[in-house]
Amino acid sequence: MSPAGHRLGDLAERFSLELRGDADARVVGVATLARAHATQLSFLANPLYRRGLETSQAGAIVLRDTDANAWRGHALVARDPYVAFARIAALFETRGERTPGVHPSAVVEVGASIDPGAHVGPLTTIGAGSRIEAGAVIGPGCVIGEDCSVGAGSVLVARVTLVGRVRVGRRVLIHPGAVLGADGFGLANDAGHWIKVPQLGGVQIGDDCEIGANTTIDRGALDDTVLEEDVRLDNQIQIGHNVFIGAHTAIAGCVAVAGSAKIGRHCLIGGAAGIAGHIEIVDRVTVTAMSFVSSSITVPGEYSSAIPVQESRIWRRNAARLRRLDATTRDRGKRGD
């Protein structure tokens, strides 16, 4: 970003948007409709917030053609304002540039291979047989175990752990606290005692994936756990061993996916949902928040099972009825109601 920000005319041209207003006007930052100053760019994607146009002080707004007449200032008209705004806002992101090289406090084991164009931050360890490609950034406090690889342009923000046999593709972004490649939960019961089933597989993360903070992705038992490209995982998600997640699927925070589940492409899984093990979900399935998928889903569509709250005194009575629902229904049947 130049000190003087960006010309609206340049933004319109670069992102193929229609400019309504002064091509020479400049914006130096981005903000919400409510907070944007006269030098900042904002956006309107959801018509619900259209009233915000009336009072916004923004220097320019990215919006739809159908909303443009309600705005008196400079506008960048987009077919999809949220996508256009996301692209423009990226120009204003200042993720501290990391210079190539290995910080002197990092511990790199013999046999690790680090491209001269990669950055390895302070207090990070890189294990034997692991490879860090050009342009990759391994932030402070990461632990990269043995036999891992991090592809070109990927960023491990800080305190990420790749335990072993983890292959991370290109342009992947992994947030702090994420643990990839820990043992799956494999146990065999031998007369009441647990025998650990060795977890010998790895983890494959496709290009352009994003993995949230404190999310865990276990290594496979024998084969690998796999995320295809452009899979987006929010924070605190648990992905069990040998799970397969198809390309372009997005999963919100706190979802639990049990071992060997297969999730299709272009799926959306809502927050805190649960997916049982050894089931299969086809492409283009949406599961809403806090729902439980206990068996395979074979038809695209939207699926739910969460119950919204009520006042507790009312809910308790409803829950009590539910717990007798089968018995009451059968009684009623017998009585001929």
Add this chain to the structure above:
Amino acid sequence: MSPAGHRLGDLAERFSLELRGDADARVVGVATLARAHATQLSFLANPLYRRGLETSQAGAIVLRDTDANAWRGHALVARDPYVAFARIAALFETRGERTPGVHPSAVVEVGASIDPGAHVGPLTTIGAGSRIEAGAVIGPGCVIGEDCSVGAGSVLVARVTLVGRVRVGRRVLIHPGAVLGADGFGLANDAGHWIKVPQLGGVQIGDDCEIGANTTIDRGALDDTVLEEDVRLDNQIQIGHNVFIGAHTAIAGCVAVAGSAKIGRHCLIGGAAGIAGHIEIVDRVTVTAMSFVSSSITVPGEYSSAIPVQESRIWRRNAARLRRLDATTRDRGKRGD
């Protein structure tokens, strides 16, 4: 704490309690009713455990006036014995004192500002533009990114990450594994591919907050994610971008709060509950464990939606009836039952 512990008379005076017994008797530690020795102080807050008075060997007990007659030993009578005990027990806490200064193994970037009265532990990194105030303790293995601040007297126990633009108030306690300021989960869909929406906001944590182990609080997309003062978060909680949590609200473990939710003051959120995004909960709302708040709550009170377990063979039948409940009810309506 003096080697000889505390005189009961001194405790009574310091905490404005009524002493029944020997003012010169001393206690050197605290313990439960069942385990306390003759030199230890215990407490009775919940009348359900009153029978514990009969057999307790405690040297003294903090209890209510109405329970005092059931106890033959020294007593400190309190209006609220749990609060009084909490305050007294703090005298016996020996959180290892941390001497001011920066451990030689810590990595402090140029441009970070650390008060001479702050402690920075081993193997911690402090990024450019970050400020650590007097009396703050940054424990071992923490990663403080760029442009963060930690207020006077705050403690980051160990392995805490502040990613960037995180402002932590005074006397805040943050437990290991917590990640504050990671990117929110902002995605725009462009013809089936995800475009990352830059996350440019920060995180504000008010004075006297507590953040549990492995809890995550994302930075805002444009504005900040905000916790007012005296907010208490247990472990493994996920707080999405641009969430606002009012003062004196306490949230139990494993709760998921989706982006832009607003939670009022003096709320209590039970464990593993889910709060949907873009909704608002007024002050003084209680949500019980494992409940799902999918829309705004405008009236103070207690809300629930969790179902207690039954024997599986019974539950399966009830769940099956539930999944047909609308169809059956409509059929019955048609038949005129």
Add this chain to the structure above:
Amino acid sequence: MSPAGHRLGDLAERFSLELRGDADARVVGVATLARAHATQLSFLANPLYRRGLETSQAGAIVLRDTDANAWRGHALVARDPYVAFARIAALFETRGERTPGVHPSAVVEVGASIDPGAHVGPLTTIGAGSRIEAGAVIGPGCVIGEDCSVGAGSVLVARVTLVGRVRVGRRVLIHPGAVLGADGFGLANDAGHWIKVPQLGGVQIGDDCEIGANTTIDRGALDDTVLEEDVRLDNQIQIGHNVFIGAHTAIAGCVAVAGSAKIGRHCLIGGAAGIAGHIEIVDRVTVTAMSFVSSSITVPGEYSSAIPVQESRIWRRNAARLRRLDATTRDRGKRGD
């Protein structure tokens, strides 16, 4: 493992299996039925996958007597093929051997005691008064606080935190990101403000336990939080203060166990289930995934309360009926339906 792998005859003898085939044939690795090459060993435990025998290229298969006739190649016949396979697969596990000694980048405080036969990895800190026994492995990036102990043969893979007063038994395996001994969530409310209740207890982990990635186990308030021997915890589990978990119990990922709950021996808790505080579950109880145990369970058996998903448009109607279930039932009663 010798370079040439293992003779089938040796495996049969060592693990008391019946060999059907060539005792001198060798296997050099393990794999699934579908992927195993002619030099690899596979297994068939679940009869559902029996058809995999028809096409498998495996060099040998561990299976039940009743499945052996369907397989034309070498077989190791076992009463419990999964247990037998787990034991054999362990021979092929190459968890990088860790040489005894303390890495020069580790920070060991005065007063810590580390057995010469223990391994302390890079960038790890060991606090005063802590003890690491012979054969224990403390991986990279761990933080061991004060007054902790790690028993002989235990492995903290990487980035594990033991905050303080944590006693880990022998042969315990703890995965990255786990936090043991953080403060429990103890609060007393004093006229709307929270008073922290000091957390002075510790954590006891019995022999042969396994603790998953990013799992948290809080220290007790006064007494200890306790796991007996052979307890198996998956990832992202939250164990509150003063919880007690009996021997041989296994808990799947994302389960939340609130403070002072007591779980018996040989229990199985499914993923993302919730266990309320101060309740007791007897031995040999199974709780299925995403279920909520809100009160004590006194009879062994299987318990559930999760609802499987339906198409959202159908589910919404059913949920709406459920939320009126008590009112409708009472109305029907009045009308004499």
